[in-house]
Structures are given as structure tokens and as C-alpha cells.
Amino acid sequence: MKKNFIFIANWKMYLNFNQEISLATSKYDNFIKLSQNIDNKIVLCPSFLNVATIKQIFKTTKIEIGAQNCSSHHKGSFTGQISAESLNLLGIKYCIIGHSETRKNFNEDNKEITQKFIQLLDYDISPIICIGENEQDYENKKTTIILEEQLEEIIMHLKNGLKAAPYLSINIAYEPIWAIGTGKIPTTDYLENIFAWLYEKTKKLQNINFKFLYGGSVGSKNITFLKKINHLDGFLIGVGSLDFQEFKKIVELES
Numbered sequence: 016m017k018k019n020f021i022f023i024a025n026w027k028m029y030l031n032f033n034q035e036i037s038l039a040t041s042k043y044d045n046f047i048k049l050s051q052n053i054d055n056k057i058v059l060c061p062s063f064l065n066v067a068t069i070k071q072i073f074k075t076t077k078i079e080i081g082a083q084n085c086s087s088h089h090k091g092s093f094t095g096q097i098s099a100e101s102l103n104l105l106g107i108k109y110c111i112i113g114h115s116e117t118r119k120n121f122n123e124d125n126k127e128i129t130q131k132f133i134q135l136l137d138y139d140i141s142p143i144i145c146i147g148e149n150e151q152d153y154e155n156k157k158t159t160i161i162l163e164e165q166l167e168e169i170i171m172h173l174k175n176g177l178k179a180a181p182y183l184s185i186n187i188a189y190e191p192i193w194a195i196g197t198g199k200i201p202t203t204d205y206l207e208n209i210f211a212w213l214y215e216k217t218k219k220l221q222n223i224n225f226k227f228l229y230g231g232s233v234g235s236k237n238i239t240f241l242k243k244i245n246h247l248d249g250f251l252i253g254v255g256s257l258d259f260q261e262f263k264k265i266v267e268l269e270s
């Protein structure tokens with residue numbers, strides 16, 4: 016069955032400044048062609064340094080540009096941080112928050128991630144909220160307990176009336192930490208259960224445009240089965256987004 020998917024390329028810090036520009040410019044026509052299939056949305060998330068330039072490169076196209084993080088604060092003495100307001104001024108429409116790598120490297124907790132979420136909604140940017148359990152919690156069958164903790168505050172704010180403009184999507188990316196960059200991937204049954212759980216968890220918030228994404232070792236070898244998972248609206252892709260031919264297969268292979 017053909018479905019509309021969103022494909023979010025998370026380039027992380029895999030490419031240097033020049034390599035990011037070179038990927039965007041050398042494959043410009045190919046990216047455009049890929050995005051012309053109206054069923055698919057493509058979002059490229061380069062490093063902060065290139066967000067403005069790559070946004071400019073794809074200015075008149077259907078390719079969207081996202082950021083890999085943002086500050087939980089509006090403005091002030093926050094050396095090294097980038098505000099949601101500045102991303103908005105650049106025309107950025109998506110931003111990843113709560114990635115397991117930023118949770119770990121910057122000691123981010125769910126409270127801080129919720130503040131980032133609020134900043135993004137304030138500045139008309141669709142958040143991509145990453146959640147996921149580590150290997151130990153997976154083995155101890157604690158996944159939904161962890162996901163519940165990670166989503167609790169955000170859902171509470173939405174239930175209490177935090178407004179998301181109707182044109183924004185609230186993207187929840189389930190990324191089991193043990194699957195990121197490892198080549199390991201959960202089974203179909205496991206993913207069916209997780210996405211059914213996420214759907215149930217959010218379905219009462221009918222006025223919110225939730226999208227459910229999977230991330231963690233997405234590639235051309237597993238995309239066919241992943242596209243069949245119920246309730247799944249898209250993918251967050253790290254390594255598999257660095258090589259255009261591989262990314263193209265991920266986007267184009269049918270379920």
C-alpha cells in the first residue's frame with residue numbers, strides 16, 4: 016500500500032562544513048527530483064553552521080531544512096546556544112529535540128526538552144521529539160515505562176491547553192538507543208506494539224497533528240518492512256542519509 020511518509024535526514028556531525036555544502040549542491044537536482052513525488056516530504060538536518068546556507072540553496076524547492084537542536088531558553092546569557100526564534104527567522108520548519116546523543120552529551124532531562132518543545136511551538140517550528148530506551152531497559156521490558164516518562168510532561172502541557180498551530184506537526188521519533196548506528200533493528204511485532212501504544216497514548220488529543228517516526232539503523236535493507244508498520248508516518252535517518260543513492264532507495268522503495 017502506498018502511504019505518505021516524511022523522511023528526515025539527520026546528518027549529525029558526520030560531514031564537515033564543506034562536505035555538507037557539497038552534498039547539497041552536487042545532488043541538488045537529485046534531491047529536487049526525489050521531493051517531487053507529492054507523497055513524500057524530505058527534511059535535511061545539517062549542522063548549525065550550515066542551516067542558513069542549505070536553507071538558501073533549497074529556498075524555492077519542496078525540500079525542508081531542519082535543525083539538530085535548539086535552546087530551551089528564549090534569549091540571554093547562553094553561550095553556544097541557538098534559539099528557536101533565530102531558527103524561525105531563517106525559515107526553519109523542523110527541529111530535532113531530545114536526541115539520545117544530546118540527552119547523553121549535554122545531560123538533558125525531560126524538563127529541559129519540554130522547554131525546548133514549548134520554544135519551538137512558540138516560533139512555529141514542528142518539533143521532532145526523540146524518545147527511546149537503552150539496551151538494558153529493552154532487555155528488562157521497560158520500554159513503555161521509559162517512553163511514558165519521556166513524553167509525560169509534553170503531553171501534560173498539550174492536555175492543559177498548550178497550543179500548536181494547526182499547520183505544525185508534532186513528530187514523535189521512537190529511536191531505541193541500542194538500534195542507533197548499530198545495524199540492529201527491532202522486530203515487526205515489537206514495533207507494531209510500540210506504535211500502537213504511542214497511538215493510544217496520544218489519540219485523545221484530537222486537535223494535534225501527531226506524526227510517528229522510527230529511527231535507528233534505517234536503511235535500504237530494512238525500509239520495505241518498516242514502511243508496513245501501522246501508524247508509522249516517517250523515518251529519522253542518520254548514516255543512511257549521508258550517501259544519496261542509499262537515501263534515495265530509502266525514500267523510493269515500496270512497502
Ligand code: PGA
Nearest residue numbers: 195196231232252253254
Ligand atoms: P542511524 O541514526 O540511522 O545512523 O542509526 C539515527 C538517529 O540517530 O537519528
